[in-house]
Amino acid sequence: MGSATLQSAELTEAQFGKIKTLVKSLCGISLGSGKKELVKARLNKRLRALGLADYDKYINLLRHDQTGNELTSMLDAISTNLTSFFREADHFDYLGQKVLKRMAADTAAGKTPNRLRIWSAGCSSGEEPYSIAITVCNSIPNLKAWDAAILATDLSTRVLNRAKEGVYTAERVKTVNPQLRSRCFNCIQSRPDRLYQVNETLRSLVHFSRLNLMGDWPMRGLFDAIFCRNVMIYFDKPTQGRLVERFWEILAPSGTLFIGHSESLTSLRHHFRYIQPTVYEKA
Numbered sequence: 001m002g003s004a005t006l007q008s009a010e011l012t013e014a015q016f017g018k019i020k021t022l023v024k025s026l027c028g029i030s031l032g033s034g035k036k037e038l039v040k041a042r043l044n045k046r047l048r049a050l051g052l053a054d055y056d057k058y059i060n061l062l063r064h065d066q067t068g069n070e071l072t073s074m075l076d077a078i079s080t081n082l083t084s085f086f087r088e089a090d091h092f093d094y095l096g097q098k099v100l101k102r103m104a105a106d107t108a109a110g111k112t113p114n115r116l117r118i119w120s121a122g123c124s125s126g127e128e129p130y131s132i133a134i135t136v137c138n139s140i141p142n143l144k145a146w147d148a149a150i151l152a153t154d155l156s157t158r159v160l161n162r163a164k165e166g167v168y169t170a171e172r173v174k175t176v177n178p179q180l181r182s183r184c185f186n187c188i189q190s191r192p193d194r195l196y197q198v199n200e201t202l203r204s205l206v207h208f209s210r211l212n213l214m215g216d217w218p219m220r221g222l223f224d225a226i227f228c229r230n231v232m233i234y235f236d237k238p239t240q241g242r243l244v245e246r247f248w249e250i251l252a253p254s255g256t257l258f259i260g261h262s263e264s265l266t267s268l269r270h271h272f273r274y275i276q277p278t279v280y281e282k283a
């Protein structure tokens, strides 16, 4: 089978419907009809890699995928992983100046233990949890004396592998101010392109793990803050509603939920207190 033939594998409405149903049941992502061409372009790469001539064969393979490896690769190909350091920067200001400042003061006054747990749910290639880690290091005096950890999870193993390495191009770290960049990153390669690695102190704060938000959550203990930004946008309203309810349950009292700037809880039933656009608190 020539690669030209494989490249042009057609995706019929019926085949797209089957893939849509499978993706929705696996990870909650709702693929609208406008996504058909995008799905085709992304999955054609999987067909080529597997040497399959058409989507019926691919769907059959997915349905009998005992190891789950191809299901993982398919979700890796489907998911959108756009992210950047300090994306939606006001969230990091709020985290540092309100949430962490209050926690540090309460702890210094002996009111609360020096324990901090933050979850970056849908962390993509790591820019979000490392931006959280930088904010934590800058906001909590004497952090070494704290039991602090940031859990960073994603569905996609491809982005998680990059996140764990914590290595970024000069272009990616451009959104970090130069002072922070020199404190928080080590330049590990100058040529042909400059590469920066997040320093060891920050990396040791962040724990990466694969987790499907639609599945079980094995975490013990409550979180002081959850970042789930630009993830729910891919889910339908009932799925968003259930997820927000689960976030409420796993947050500590007064815990903060950050969602993406184009997202809102307005049309969902929930118990959160509205603080400011895209920032909510467990009442």
Ligand SMILES: C[S@@+](CC[C@H](N)C(=O)[O-])C[C@H]1O[C@@H](n2cnc3c(N)ncnc32)[C@H](O)[C@@H]1O
Binding pocket: 026, 027, 028, 029, 079, 080, 081, 082, 083, 084, 087, 121, 122, 123, 124, 125, 128, 153, 154, 155, 156, 159, 211, 212, 213, 214, 228, 229, 230, 231, 234, 260
């Ligand atoms: C657009 S990125 C957002 C990254 C980051 N939170 C930000 O705002 O910059 C969305 C991420 O959500 C992940 N995702 C989508 N569905 C998921 C699910 N069911 N469980 C876990 N992660 C999921 C995708 O793999 C992707 O990395």
